[in-house]
Amino acid sequence: xxxxxxxxxxxxxxxxxxxxxxxxxxxxxxxxxxxxxxxxxxxxxxxxxxxxxxxxxxxxxxxxxxxxxxxxxxxxxxxxxxxxxxxxxxxxxxxxxxxxxxxxxxxxxxxxxxxxxxxxxxxxxxxxxxxxxxxxxxxxxxxxxxxxxxxxxxxxxxxxxxxxxxxxxxxxxxxxxxxxxxxxxxxxxxxxxxxxxxxxxxxxxxxxxxxxxxxxxxxxxxxxxxxxxxxxxxxxxxxxxxxxxxxxxxxxxxxxxxx
Amino acid sequence: xxxxxxxxxxxxxxxxxxxxxxxxxxxxxxxxxxxxxxxxxxxxxxxxxxxxxxxxxxxxxxxxxxxxxxxxxxxxxxxxxxxxxxxxxxxxxxxxxxxxxxxxxxxxxxxxxxxxxxxxxxxxxxxxxxxxxxxxxxxxxxxxxxxxxxxxxxxxxxxxxxxxxxxxxxxxxxxxxxxxxxxxxxxxxxxxxxxxxxxxxxxxxxxxxxxxxxxxxxxxxxxxxxxxxxxxxxxxxxxxxxxxxxxxxxxxxxxxxxxxxxxxxxxxxxxxxxxxxxxxxxxxxxxxxxxxxxxxxxxxxxxxxxxxxxxxxxxxxxxxxxxxxxxxxxxx
Numbered sequence: 001x002x003x004x005x006x007x008x009x010x011x012x013x014x015x016x017x018x019x020x021x022x023x024x025x026x027x028x029x030x031x032x033x034x035x036x037x038x039x040x041x042x043x044x045x046x047x048x049x050x051x052x053x054x055x056x057x058x059x060x061x062x063x064x065x066x067x068x069x070x071x072x073x074x075x076x077x078x079x080x081x082x083x084x085x086x087x088x089x090x091x092x093x094x095x096x097x098x099x100x101x102x103x104x105x106x107x108x109x110x111x112x113x114x115x116x117x118x119x120x121x122x123x124x125x126x127x128x129x130x131x132x133x134x135x136x137x138x139x140x141x142x143x144x145x146x147x148x149x150x151x152x153x154x155x156x157x158x159x160x161x162x163x164x165x166x167x168x169x170x171x172x173x174x175x176x177x178x179x180x181x182x183x184x185x186x187x188x189x190x191x192x193x194x195x196x197x198x199x200x201x202x203x204x205x206x207x208x209x210x211x212x213x214x215x216x217x218x219x220x221x222x223x224x225x226x227x228x229x230x231x232x233x234x235x236x237x238x239x240x241x242x243x244x245x246x247x248x249x250x251x252x253x254x255x256x257x258x259x
Numbered sequence: 260x261x262x263x264x265x266x267x268x269x270x271x272x273x274x275x276x277x278x279x280x281x282x283x284x285x286x287x288x289x290x291x292x293x294x295x296x297x298x299x300x301x302x303x304x305x306x307x308x309x310x311x312x313x314x315x316x317x318x319x320x321x322x323x324x325x326x327x328x329x330x331x332x333x334x335x336x337x338x339x340x341x342x343x344x345x346x347x348x349x350x351x352x353x354x355x356x357x358x359x360x361x362x363x364x365x366x367x368x369x370x371x372x373x374x375x376x377x378x379x380x381x382x383x384x385x386x387x388x389x390x391x392x393x394x395x396x397x398x399x400x401x402x403x404x405x406x407x408x409x410x411x412x413x414x415x416x417x418x419x420x421x422x423x424x425x426x427x428x429x430x431x432x433x434x435x436x437x438x439x440x441x442x443x444x445x446x447x448x449x450x451x452x453x454x455x456x457x458x459x460x461x462x463x464x465x466x467x468x469x470x471x472x473x474x475x476x477x478x479x480x481x482x483x484x485x486x487x488x489x490x491x492x493x494x495x496x497x498x499x500x501x502x503x504x505x506x507x508x509x510x511x512x513x514x515x516x517x518x519x520x521x522x523x524x525x526x527x528x529x530x531x532x533x534x535x536x537x538x539x540x541x542x543x544x545x546x547x548x549x550x551x552x553x554x555x556x557x558x559x560x561x562x563x564x565x566x567x568x569x570x571x572x573x574x575x576x577x578x579x580x581x582x583x584x585x586x587x588x589x590x591x
Contacts, residue, residue, distance in 0.1 A: 075570060091578035116571075126589055127582045129556050132575050 001067045003049075004255030006093065007074030010114025010141060010222070013249050014052075016059050017256040024058045025249050047082050071255035075116070090251060091130055095122055097254030098218050101244035108214035110205065110233075111250070112223030114141040117205055121212040125259070131208050139171035139204030141222045147197045150180050151190055158194050159226035166196030171204055198228040205229075206236060217241045220250040264326040266317055266343070267336045268426045268490050269357050270372050270503055274330075275432065276389040277379035283427035287324065288316035289466070294565035297323065311538050312466055312564050314339045321347060328353040330375070335359030335509025337540060359509035369500045390499050396432055399439045400425050400491045406443075408482040408526040411451040415460070415481030416471035417442070422487035423464055452480065456583045457527060459483035461519055461548070462534040462541065466562040473568055474532075479580040483526050485519055512544045516551045523555060530556045530583045532576075537563035556583065 001023075006013040012033045016024045037052065038045040049064040056064075070085045073093035098109045105125045111118045117140060120130040133140075148158045166188050170179050176197075183193055201223065209217070217239055219230055224247035233241050244250060263274050264284045274281035288294055294316060300323075301315035302308065314337075321329060331344040333356045344354045355378055360367035376386060403421045407413040421439065429435045456479040463486055471481055486508055494505040507515045523531070535542045545559050558579040560572060568576070 075574065089578045089581050090574060092581060126585055128586075130578060130582065132571075132578070 001063045002069040002071070002256040003063075003067050004093075004252040005070070005072045005074070006090075006249070006251035006255065007072065007080065008113055008251075009075050009116065010145075011248070012074075013252040015249055015252040015256060016056075016063070017253075022253070024056060025246065025252075026056060027248065028055070045080050047080060049082065069256070073251050073255055088255060090116075090118070091120060091127060093251045093254035094118065094220065095120060095127055095254065096257055096259045097250035097252070098122075098220065098244065099125065099259050100253055100257040101246065101250060102216075102218055102242055104216055104218070104242075106214070107216035107218050107242075108209065108212045109218045109220060110209055112141065112201075112205065112219070112221040112229075114145075114222065116140065116221075117208065119205075119208045119212065121214065129212065131211060133208075139201045143171055143176055144197065144201065144223065144226065146174075146177060147180055150177055151184075151193060153190070153194070155226070158197065159228050161191045161194035162198055162228035162231050163195055164192050165199040166192045168196045168200040171200045176200075195228065198226060199232060201226075202229050202232040202236075206233070209233070209237075215239065219243050220247045222248050224248075261328065262324065262326055262430075263328050263330060263355075264321050264324075265330040265332070265357075265427075266340050267332045268506070268508065269330050269332060270375060270386075270499060271427060272386050272389040272393060272499060273372065273375045273379055273381055275393065275428075276381045276385040279379065280430045281330075281427045282324070282326070282430050284317040284320050284326070284329070285313060285464070286423065286427060286429075288313070288320040289464070289565060291320065291323075298564060309538055311337070311339055311536050312562075313463075313536060314343050316565065318343055318346060321352060322350070326352065328355060330355045330357050332509070333358050334361065359503070361511070363504050363510050363514075365500060365504060368504055372500060372503070386499060390497075390502075393428065393432060394492075394495075396428060396436045396439065397425055397491050399436065399443065401493060403439065403443065404488060404491070404493075406446060408457075411453050411480075411482075412446045412449045414452070414471065415458070415474060415484070418481065419460075419464065419471060419484045419487050422484055422491045425491040454478060454480040455587060456480070456580050457482045457529050458580075458583075459485065459519070459523055459526070459528040459531045460534060461485040461515075461531055463536055463539070465534050465560075466536065466565050467568050467572070468565060469567045473573060474576060474580070477577050477580045478584065481532075483522050483528055485515070485522070488522075489518075512547050513551075516548065519548075520554075528555065529587060530558065530579060532579070533557055533559045535559060535561050537561055556586075 002017045004015045010030055012028045012030055014026045015022055037047050053061045053064060071088055072085050073088050073090050094111050099105060106123050109120045117133040121128045148155050166183055170176050219241050224243045230241045261279050262282050263279045264282050266284060271281045288297055291297055297319035298312055298315045300319040306315045329347055329352055331340050331354050348354050357375060358371055400421050403413055407418040458479050458481045460481045474481060489506055489508045492502055496502050507518050533545055533548055535545060549557060
């Protein structure tokens with residue numbers, strides 16, 4: 001059994017892979033994960049996998065004690081101390097995951113997570129170049145989370161609208177809140193506000209995606225589930241956007257598959 | 260003999276010839292044991308949060324060391340320097356402006372150097388003598404630079420440190436030369452460090468405190484520090500005007516790109532890290548560098564405060580080095 005863990009800024013993703021199938025995929029809220037399972041040790045935060053058992057459904061406790069391989073990627077991976085864990089970079093994990101999930105070897109992969117946005121250009125299985133956002137999480141999944149909360153709608157609902165977008169200035173997860181309230185007071189329809197929110201995220205990522213010429217566009221991360229953003233990318237590039245079956249687990253999948 | 264601060268590299272030959280001590284405020288700021296508190300002090304004074312960390316550091320360090328006179332580079336560096344000199348002036352510091360002409364005009368540059376010379380009441384022949392003495396030290400630093408990329412005996416940080424220190428010779432050329440001699444002789448005991456990934460560092464010197472160390476821990480090494488090398492005046496000439504005309508840093512991006520391309524080729528560099536300071540106009544130049552210098556991958560790294568690399572920057576550097584390692588494997 002191989003275990004893959006992607007330590008995201010918003011959620012921790014775990015996959016259990018028996019070499020053929022994924023027997024379990026689980027997400028855990030990042031802050032809760034560290035608060036509940038993390039213990040401060042000499043070499044950073046120590047995690048005991050056995051503590052996880054109550055939270056898993058299909059994984060027997062023996063596997064947590066005796067697995068073949070444990071691979072970790074993601075933010076903060078270098079501070080995490082789990083016995084016998086192998087650590088790989090996010091770029092590597094995401095490329096492997098995308099190759100496994102799509103069967104493609106040349107593509108531009110865009111991963112839109114809670115705070116991170118990465119665009120990776122892959123040719124014949126090799127990373128040719130990549131761009132990652134720096135410092136600021138504006139226009140990431142966290143922004144969408146906040147905006148959906150303010151509008152009192154689900155993320156799925158938010159992701160439905162792309163027509164007649166309201167012009168939004170700030171994609172800052174914090175400042176965006178007051179701007180959204182202002183727009184509501186001006187009397188815009190929720191559909192237009194949603195489209196504006198989605199367009200704001202699209203406007204952040206499109207110039208980065210545009211740096212690489214590629215026929216195949218793969219979209220991963222939680223934001224890939226937002227249909228409106230996918231649609232906007234397709235309309236502006238004239239190319240189809242491929243969203244793999246498990247966009248949020250792509251990094252964790254890349255930890256355990258062979259490529 | 261007084262301390263003369265300056266905001267970026269100026270013809271220090273003139274200052275040494277006058278018997279004064281030139282101090283590169285950037286170097287004193289970044290080498291301060293608590294450089295972060297200097298930034299905070301400037302913010303307490305009222306410097307905005309969204310303003311270059313170096314400018315804040317320069318201000319606070321001038322105050323901390325009670326510098327009475329500052330040479331401010333008003334052309335050839337950033338426009339924040341204007342306001343910085345006005346604030347310092349308001350605080351009673353004497354400001355001496357120095358401008359590098361945008362188009363590298365020889366006559367205008369000569370005029371600037373002569374004006375500086377007259378301000379400090381120095382004869383031309385004393386400046387020539389001062390240049391000869393400093394060039395001897397610079398040559399030794401050029402040797403350290405060569406031993407970095409050719410012999411692989413010097414770390415990226417050591418290269419950075421010795422090159423960057425030539426901007427003011429640490430205020431004491433004699434002592435600095437002795438340090439260099441000791442360092443060069445200590446290299447005899449070292450074995451070459453032939454790393455997998457050879458990196459070039461371009462842009463202003465980094466504000467991060469552990470950048471080079473982190474790069475080396477991940478299997479890379481900086482074998483070219485662009486601006487720091489320029490501070491050490493890499494082009495040999497007996498004419499001081501020509502020397503500061505060939506110096507690329509204050510004259511726009513295209514001359515810099517020619518220098519970068521040449522060094523990438525000579526030093527067999529696999530990838531470039533373009534460092535940009537948060538809130539700096541030079542971030543715009545990244546666009547030009549990316550469109551002109553497209554032969555090798557470039558990672559743009561942004562820094563704000565004089566602290567260790569944040570987790571996000573680490574992830575990006577790590578991914579970049581890993582990508583270059585794989586690329587090298589494929590090419591071999």
